[in-house]
Amino acid sequence: MRLLETASGKFSLLLDAGTTQVDELIEESGHEPNGYFWEGVARFLVSTEAPSLEARFQYDSEGGMFCAYGTDQEELRHLGELMSAVATDGDRVRALVAAAEAAGFEFDD
Template sequence: MTPLKLIELDPGKYSLLLNAGTTAVDGVIEELGHESNGYFWEGIAQVLVATEAPELEGRFSYDPEAGMFCAYGNDREALEALGTRMSAVAGDTDRIRQLVATAEANGFEFDD
């Protein structure tokens, strides 16, 4: 799941974390007119859930910051599924381009 980390904060309470600005696609994100911060990655997570994994909808919450993406909840399986999807995106420049284009074509606005 690199560069994401899934940690258990308390028994049964999990956080999926990504330090923003540490991915292989940061340069492409900037080329596309966005900032590789936690809010941008929340947008990517929302697009992934909406377009590819609707079964994850409502199974966790988001709490990003400028320097970090965070999704949290008590559904470890859902967070692992999101982490796997996001990990694949974080290392694939073509995939990040495609997701941003899809999001923008559908009127999604990134909050970065």
């Protein structure tokens, strides 16, 4: 995860898809570890663990990269911390995918 200031007062949170410690586990769960999958992770985390972040930034992911952007650096940093916990912990990613699927959430990967 990288948090960059792209212009004065504008920030982007980025993750290069296919570079995490849990990519193989994501594939085993029937998903592709691409930018769209990670956007789904972000959206699910916001809705379940950090609803105060809802609608506080935009997403602009693509196949090879997850991207969230906005003007509040701390909100994006918070999202980055939540996502880093998933991107580095196999048990956490398995639990998140299971919870999302049980809730009827669909990853757009």
